[in-house]
Amino acid sequence: MKKLTTLIVTASIAAVISGCTSQPSVATAAKLDLNQVCSVEKSGINSVITTAAEYNAIAKAEGVEFMRLGMTASQYVEAVQAGIKSGAKTIEIVDKKKKVTGTMDITEAAQRACRFAVVALQQKDEAKTFWKQSMPGVGIKY
Numbered sequence: 001m002k003k004l005t006t007l008i009v010t011a012s013i014a015a016v017i018s019g020c021t022s023q024p025s026v027a028t029a030a031k032l033d034l035n036q037v038c039s040v041e042k043s044g045i046n047s048v049i050t051t052a053a054e055y056n057a058i059a060k061a062e063g064v065e066f067m068r069l070g071m072t073a074s075q076y077v078e079a080v081q082a083g084i085k086s087g088a089k090t091i092e093i094v095d096k097k098k099k100v101t102g103t104m105d106i107t108e109a110a111q112r113a114c115r116f117a118v119v120a121l122q123q124k125d126e127a128k129t130f131w132k133q134s135m136p137g138v139g140i141k142y
Helices: 002-020 026-030 045-062 073-086 106-134
Strands: 090-094 100-105
Touching: 026 045, 026 106, 045 073, 045 106, 073 090, 073 106, 090 106, 100 106
Parallel strands: none
Antiparallel strands: 090 100
């Protein structure tokens, strides 16, 4: 009985350690639940923006970074990180010409940055298997 308990505890510790040290990638992004990972209420703003920064770096390397309202996901991440350091409640939305076009609540911007980073990778992973559905006569009936 003692050996069984020791084996179970050892296996549990190994599973926890391997799960905590997994590196972000396209495959891990495909399995994430956006409502859990990108929720400021559930995870906290620092956790959300850290997740966004990790996955957005991969999205940029893969060439699938999202853009909304003239700002890339990288700009959202940088603006939120600067806002957290300064204690601001809002961030400025800046277009391509570096002109301020509006403001946004910092929690909404953190959620948007996280969703943009993760969804870009999820769609890239999904495209590997579903691209053939768009071919006439194969999947979608026109």
